[in-house]
Amino acid sequence: MPIPQYPLSVLLTGATGFVGGTALSAFLERPDYLAGNVRLTVLVRGEARAAVLREKIGVEVLVADLADVDVVRAAAREADVILHTANADHPPSARAMLEGLKERYEKTGVQSVFIHSSGTGALTDNAKGQFASEKIYQDEDCTDIRAIPTSYVHRETDNMIMQASIDGYVRGYVVMPPLIYGRGTGLFSRTSVQIPALIRAALKLRQSIHVGPGLPLWNGVHVQDLVRLYFVLLDDALSRTPKAPTGSDCFYFCATDTYQWRELAGEIGRRLHAKGAIPTAEPRTLQPEEVQMALGEWSDFAYGSNSRSVAGKALSIGWTPAHPVGGTGLFDSIEAEYEAVLEEGADEKPKVHNDETDRAVGA
Template sequence: MSLPYHVLLTGATGFVGGTTLAAFLEREDYKAGRVKITCLVRGEERAKLIKERLGVDVVVCDLADADVVRKAASEVDVILHTANADHPASGRAMLEGAKQRFDKTGKQTIFIHSSGTGALTDDAKGKFADPKIYQDRDCADIRAVPTTYVHRETDDLIMKASVEGYVRGYVVMPPLIYGRGRGPYSRTSVQIPALIRAALRLKQSIHVGPGLSIWNGVHVDDLVSLYFLLLDDALSGARKAPTGLECFYLCATDTYEWRELAAEIGKRLHAKGAIPTAEARPLKPEEVQDALGAWSDFAYGSNSRSAAGKAYDLGWKPKHPTGSNGLFDSIDKEYDAVIEEGKDEAPKVHIDEMNRALGS
């Protein structure tokens, strides 16, 4: 690939995309002038700040601006899409732009898409732990999840484009993401901050149903390091990372029951004097909407179990490895961030897209 290579990054004002941008600016290839970064940014004010403060190019548009998104995608070597896993229209526009580029130049676009293990959830409502653990060395079980389910439509578009060959696509599927972000705007994730805010509002930590369901977690910096591992492999002359039908990458490091997480939040917030008891309890039906929102069963009561395989095969070395309790240890800083942002903030979720993906 000719240098400098050109990257289109979406989601730079968000938690994951902002951390990705910060990490990009620290890379030696960026410092040496071998990378050009363009960020898709919604809103003139934020775009101006990113351009002036961080020195990267910006395209001001909403993901729904298909013509603008398509054109931007047609002009780059790499697309790193972190903005919204449930907006297939923008994914389709980016792929159309990549196809235009391929038809004109014969060059594949590297497409790294941030999806999530929300695509692997069930309807347990906290009542049981499912023994099924999804793997990624053989992605047949992942591909079998209907494309009408959460995240899956965009995932499938990228997989099919990779099979066709005009993009080299990778669908990264993080579980719950924790840790403090390093971007210019949003620096907190969704689930742990929402659980902390619910505990502060109800004066007690809560879980959905009995809280027996199991999820995984990954630190945001470890997630971003996987993006760059895939990018560097794709840029190399000796590519090892599978794409096409095997384009899905899992990256779980932590494993927890929802009731365990609730208990840890209760213990830590009580120790700070933020709530009157350390004991966690089930969320009452009449509390759901105000505490966690209508999608609480999906986000806080389901099973979503996965094991990273291909990432480790490629040499991924997370700084918060399995068994380190990094997720639980992050709660104190997550609490500080919640207080800084405002304890009454609503959960960060693309609610319209989520409702559509969940069939609401």
Template sequence: MSLLRYPIHVLLTGATGYIGGSTLSALLAREDYKDGRVKITCLVRGGLGDRAALIERLGVDVTVLVGDLADWELLRAAAAEADGLRRRGAPVVIDTANADFPRGARAMLAGLRQRYERTGTRSVFIHSSGTGALTDNAQGKFADQKIYDDLDCTAIRAIPTTYVHRETDELISQASVEGYVRGYVVMPPLVYGRGTGPCSRTSVQIPALIRAALTLGQAVHVGSGLSMWNGVHVNDLVSLFMVLLDDALSAAGPKAPTGLDCYYFCATDTYSWKQLAGELGKRLYAKGALPTPEPRALRPDEERVVLGEWSGFAYGSNSRSRAGKAYTLGWVPKHGTRPTNADANADGLFDSIDAEYEAVLEEGRDVAPKVHSDEMNVALGTTTYP
């Protein structure tokens, strides 16, 4: 790996979340953090047992800012002063908190623009979005053959900015075009596997499907379950963040495209919702948790109750993507149906069900699904599909 530009000052949002917490763990494990060349500031919301204290109790050299994505001035100032006014080093934002809260991204970008105008230093902005932006309204009825490819971002850019995730994505792309940041929009599909952060370590979709199965006594899918998605292990997603970070700050010059081509996929697994339900049913039946291994279709009156308001979007749509650029940069996923190195674990999406089931038992069978309308930037019932 090429030498990087130091020191590195990272502003991380979502550090107590599933993806953000795993990102924090990856940053703390870096040798350049251990020898003091990487400084980390975490934006952390208050409440829920004092999230900030959870990070502080790690006993590491991390600055904690208590606030949220709605706090414009806090975010702007944190981004603008990312290097403590030393006017040197490499300011970095890794944004994992919410892909559908553009106000937060605007505030951080405003701060980075001010910093650029003051110092002339171009910042790095890595944003965790999602392939929810690629979804249709299939409701489980069919498998779409369309597969988005990030080697050509034309089709991605054509998705309206009124659709989920797209407004924030476009803000980062435009800031990259204007030149005051190097922006990267990472679009993971379903994220699976146990996280490594200080707080939330469970994913969204598989635990929700497990809880639905336990509630109804049978694994379930939306509609006929024919629609197709992809998956990626949380650690492989975070490793792509690190690949992009290292490339962006390489003293030899970055290779990863930004600007209009700032979009990056990272899919390693492919499945239909019916396949996933069948595998979930088989594994939970073997544990004695279900009376039958066979899955069934959800009744319309059950969907919202067991999977939340966005059941059709999150569990019945098509969302297919192909990772291209990440591999050219040296990304080496260690999980999935096609791990790319001989030392990789062969376990993929289906194998994660066992650990996710144990997590569900630890957290409680009655926890509500995490996908809710207040996490989206469009109101339920007004979504228009691209």
């Protein structure tokens, strides 16, 4: 099956976000981009940010919202590669992209590459902080992933990309990061969601907190290591003999760190107390009347569930995270995350899941 050849036309969504901004800065450092072999277009909502990107970076900017599906479809028709980091739960835009790529394939016979940033929120349970699950998902065999209902968070878009890959008009890859930590390198948002939210909650409540007893287990990955995986997949897809599975096995985990929510709360408490930011190092349980103010209505889902996965295929195709599997990168990032929270404002509301996620979770 023919695959795209240089020069490449690349469409990047989410370039003003935490992950997408970091991906954009990584793109700008790639030899193929520096050599003029990549034409990079970024999809951006809002002319103000688009103007900044044009002025400071010089990339081609398409100003549109994901809901502008006709614009999105037309942009996809021109793309050899799509890196979609803007929203894991916006099926209309994903559908429009795939429709554009299908039209492109029918005209050229060339499979475009579609790398989609999803998440292990799709693996979560309803533990509400009460227990640690024994269930650990792996991606060498994606049967358990495919069995997760389409109605659950991320799954509708994930399954669209899987089906398009099975149909053969794209080489699709669904990357499922866990909690993402570390500082981003984009021009705009440089912080993620969960650790900054927990730090802000600790500052507001004067004590680090966890949901319920804090027993569930999650994983983490540094944003730079996540972006590194995108490019491992891209380079493999563009090679003469791609080895990274797509189709029904298009799902990729990238966990490096494992933590218990209570353990994370303890680390946040210890490190913030050492800085004099809170009066005690000991964490405590978040009280029901504090939920809305401290973490928002998604506290059970985002901070009290189990979501356990193992990076399998990514490592086998050459992904080498700078923060090694089994390391302490997540805990070691807390001080930098704290400084970022102070820069952004300790009273900022937590970045919670958007309305599309609200619709998708349903439970």
